[in-house]
Amino acid sequence: MDSADTSVQGFHEQGVYPCPACRLGQIQALSLMDAMACNACRHIFTANLERQWLLMVDRSPPLVWHWNGRNWTGAHVEGVKLGWRYWLNAVAFVLLPPVLIGLSAYIVTDSGAPLPLLSIVWTGLTFLFHLALIGRSVIGFYRFPVGTYFSVMGRNLLSR
Ligand SMILES: [Zn+2]
Known part of the structure; x- marks a missing residue:
């Protein structure tokens, strides 16, 4: 609340605002x-x-934020949303491969015998790998600049 003058006003181009992308810097008009x-x-x-x-605008498609009078809300890609289709595909992408691998291992193993350790490890690794891919895709979609965030944090700490 240190910028009470602008905090409840409409957004205008002459103002200085917190950066919605890195949440650490400030944005203002380029001369x-x-x-x-x-x-x-x-x-x-x-x-x-x-x-x-x-x-x-320096990414495509551009990310959009809305100014609610106090801060930025709702980062989303212009005209695109992660709908239920995306999440359905994501769940299938994460779950199907390990299920198939686990199932095929189960089928080729004699009934009653324990699953080979390698198959269990392989199934787990496949699950984790696909989960990581989806995580990366979601972070990339919203483009939360994790790297920028930490480099700016580091710079702020060093300059103190
Ligand atoms: Zn920024």
């Missing part, structure tokens, strides 16, 4: 340009003042 930039992560934004939107 001579119809764009805004963050002083920490260097992302470039353009504003839609009518709709109180901010678009991160």
Whole structure:
């Protein structure tokens, strides 16, 4: 609440705002340009003042945030949402391969005999690998800049 003057006002291009991408820097208008930039992560934004939107234009498709008078909400890719189809595919992608591997190991193993350890390890690894791929895809979709976040944090700590 240190910027009480602008915190409850509408978003305008002359103001200074917290950066919605890295949440550490501040964005303000670039001189001579119809764009805004963050002083920490260097992302470039353009504003839609009518709709109180901010678009991160240096990625494609651009990410959009909405200014609610106090802060930025709802990062999403313009015109795209992670709908139920995506999550259905994600669940199938994570679960199907290990199930198939586990099932085939179960079928070729004599009934009553324990599953070979290798098959169990292999099934587990397949599950983890696919889970990691989906995690990466979701982080990439929202493009939460984990690397930027930590490098700016590190810089702030060092400069103290
Ligand atoms: Zn930033």
